Amino acid sequence: MTEQVRTTPVGRRELWAWCLYDFANSSFTTLIVTVAYSVYFVQVVAHDLGQDGTAERVWFWGYAISMLIVALLSPSLGALADARAAKRVGLIAATLGCVVCTALLFFVQAGDVWMGLLLFAVANIAFDLGFMFCSAFLVELAPPEAMGRLSGYGWGLGYAGGLLSLAIAYPLIRGGFTETNLPLYRTSFVVTAGFFLLASLPTFLWLKERAVPQPREGRSLWEDAFGRLAQTARRLRQYRDLSTYLIAYLIYTDAINTVIVASGIFANKVLDFSPGDLIIYFLITQVTAGLGAVWFGRLADRIGSKRTISLTLLIWIGLAICAAVVQTQAQFYAIGLVAGAVLGANQSASRTLVAQFIPVGRQAEFFSFFSVTGKFAAVIGPLVYGEVTAWTGSQRWAILSMAVFFAIGLLVFQAVDEQRGRAAAQSFDKS
Numbered sequence: 001m002t003e004q005v006r007t008t009p010v011g012r013r014e015l016w017a018w019c020l021y022d023f024a025n026s027s028f029t030t031l032i033v034t035v036a037y038s039v040y041f042v043q044v045v046a047h048d049l050g051q052d053g054t055a056e057r058v059w060f061w062g063y064a065i066s067m068l069i070v071a072l073l074s075p076s077l078g079a080l081a082d083a084r085a086a087k088r089v090g091l092i093a094a095t096l097g098c099v100v101c102t103a104l105l106f107f108v109q110a111g112d113v114w115m116g117l118l119l120f121a122v123a124n125i126a127f128d129l130g131f132m133f134c135s136a137f138l139v140e141l142a143p144p145e146a147m148g149r150l151s152g153y154g155w156g157l158g159y160a161g162g163l164l165s166l167a168i169a170y171p172l173i174r175g176g177f178t179e180t181n182l183p184l185y186r187t188s189f190v191v192t193a194g195f196f197l198l199a200s201l202p203t204f205l206w207l208k209e210r211a212v213p214q215p216r217e218g219r220s221l222w223e224d225a226f227g228r229l230a231q232t233a234r235r236l237r238q239y240r241d242l243s244t245y246l247i248a249y250l251i252y253t254d255a256i257n258t259v260i261v262a263s264g265i266f267a268n269k270v271l272d273f274s275p276g277d278l279i280i281y282f283l284i285t286q287v288t289a290g291l292g293a294v295w296f297g298r299l300a301d302r303i304g305s306k307r308t309i310s311l312t313l314l315i316w317i318g319l320a321i322c323a324a325v326v327q328t329q330a331q332f333y334a335i336g337l338v339a340g341a342v343l344g345a346n347q348s349a350s351r352t353l354v355a356q357f358i359p360v361g362r363q364a365e366f367f368s369f370f371s372v373t374g375k376f377a378a379v380i381g382p383l384v385y386g387e388v389t390a391w392t393g394s395q396r397w398a399i400l401s402m403a404v405f406f407a408i409g410l411l412v413f414q415a416v417d418e419q420r421g422r423a424a425a426q427s428f429d430k431s
Helices: 012-035 037-045 054-083 087-107 113-135 144-173 182-206 221-238 240-270 275-303 305-325 329-356 363-392 395-413 418-426
Strands: none
Touching: 012 037, 012 087, 012 113, 012 144, 012 182, 012 240, 012 275, 037 054, 037 113, 037 182, 037 240, 054 087, 054 113, 054 240, 054 363, 087 113, 087 182, 144 182, 144 275, 144 329, 221 240, 240 275, 240 305, 240 329, 240 363, 240 395, 240 418, 275 305, 275 329, 305 329, 305 395, 329 418, 363 395
16 A cells, blocks of 8 residues: 655755744753653652662663663554544643653652652653654655754754753752752742743644545554554565665664763762853753754765764764763863764764654654664663673763664664665665
8 A cells, every 4th residue: 555645845944844843842851851850760769779880870761761661662553543533633742741751850859769750751752752753753754864953953852952941940950969959949840831831832733644544444543553564564675775875773772871871970970060060051951962962864865874874983982981981171162062063973874864764654654663773772772781880880881882883883884785775765665
């Protein structure tokens, strides 16, 4: 059966609406996952578990389990969204779920380990499902030769959103974990939720669903979704380069996800960064990340996504080694500036490459495989990081282990042929 997509013209306003979702959701990844809540959980909520690495282990296990749930949900929900032309509905529902649970983090206090993990896990699951649905629109909004540019603009706006949300939260967080400042610190979680909701409104209002609902031939929605998913899994064998890329992506994004989640905790515990210091640090790195996403997005259109991704992975290997031996806050600032640039570059180019390998009409379904790959990676990496920290008593060995993941991912990635992968996607209807 040939998939159908409405040929509704794409206007500038809709392109902005798509990019603005990256602007909106970056507040969650920046403040909740990386800078504010993760450190708050380790230092305040789980403080009584001990300072021997147990608190970090619990946090990384909670994060990993939430990613495992996303990995299990994404394929069926992606297939269902394609079958019922419901990417936009899924995007709105996931966003609202994330916003509500993020706001409820305000009520998590010292000792509320299970409540703190549960609310974060649900928010994180909803966040990642929303990201999957939004990414699936890329194929409908831009031709292959312009996807890198549009994806780069999205990531660039995303880092601008992270920058603004950090600036807004700074007055609430800079006082740290003193008894008098804790209510203000927790208020930053509510502010993050409000920022995400308000900045998502243009996406809700202007992003259009172009997919056409497909006939179900008497089957239930779930039967149809899993049937399409099984067909995609069988067809995946025909997409050699997409399959190889997903393996490489699983390995290298494992390390990237772990570095993002661990960076705030590493800076706080190893280099004695205060909450205020962390805000300033990530304010600076958000600037280089945004510039890196936009510049490398243009570079990917010029030299190809494969070369762009390979370049960023070589830099990541060097950064992981440097971070393992860093001694001063100034050195960590220098590492962060470079890491921000290659982070935005790698994320933008990775989304572009997978979009070029996906046949039109099956975006959400194939992007769900892309999402699942990343989520399984987000299960393995944090567990490795948490366990190495607990075993050795040092996060330095844990961050060094990520260099191994980057190197293996780079090696596997070299088997991907970008031109062949694009040709396979374009011949989908003839297969």
